[in-house]
Amino acid sequence: GVMEAGNRGAFESGGKSIGLNIVLPHEQEPNPYITPELCFQFHYFALRKMHFLMRSIALVCFPGGFGTLDELFEALTLIQTGKCRRRPIYLFGRDFWDKLINLEHLVETGMISPNDVHLVHFVETAEEAWAAIVAEYDLDGSQCDEGGGEFAVDV
Structure with missing residues (x-):
């Protein structure tokens, strides 16, 4: 996989x-x-999710099933409510995600605020996702800061 x-x-x-x-x-x-x-x-799933959120500087989701959705929505909820630091969330394959999650409907019905749609970004290629992460953190795209450095510290 x-x-x-x-x-x-x-x-x-x-x-x-x-x-x-x-x-x-x-x-x-x-x-x-x-x-x-x-x-x-x-x-336990909850401990696993806590550990990956503590260590991540971004969340990248590919089309998946209940486990993927569980992890995505947990991260969105924690970021939305300020219970964990913000990090960009990249969803690979807009066609899949648009069929699965109607963000505009959630806004129109008052379930989420209009700004919440900006918590997710759609990407189609690994190169596009990497370029977005490099831009988000003003990184030198040719290098990787081992372990996430200062970016992976929850405050």
Whole structure:
């Protein structure tokens, strides 16, 4: 899947990657591309989500099922309510997300404020997402700050 592809890309380029896995009876084992000392197993979804939100500087969501939606909406709710620091949220594949989530309807019915639609950004390619992250944090796009540095600190 997408997570394994990300871990594999980091592995093949000599980088490190983290794996925040959930223990489920019907799911596969952690993929072999995760840096061994950065492979964590969680028993509870809430703790897993807390850890990835604590460490992330952005959230990138690909089309997915209930787990993806759970993680996306938890992050949106925490950012919207100020319970965690803001970070950009990138949704890959606008066609998928527009069919699934009608943000304008949520605004029109008063369920979210008009500014809440700006919590998400749509992207179509990895290059577009990376360029947006580089611009968001004024990074040198040719380098990566290992571990997120100052950007990954929750305040």
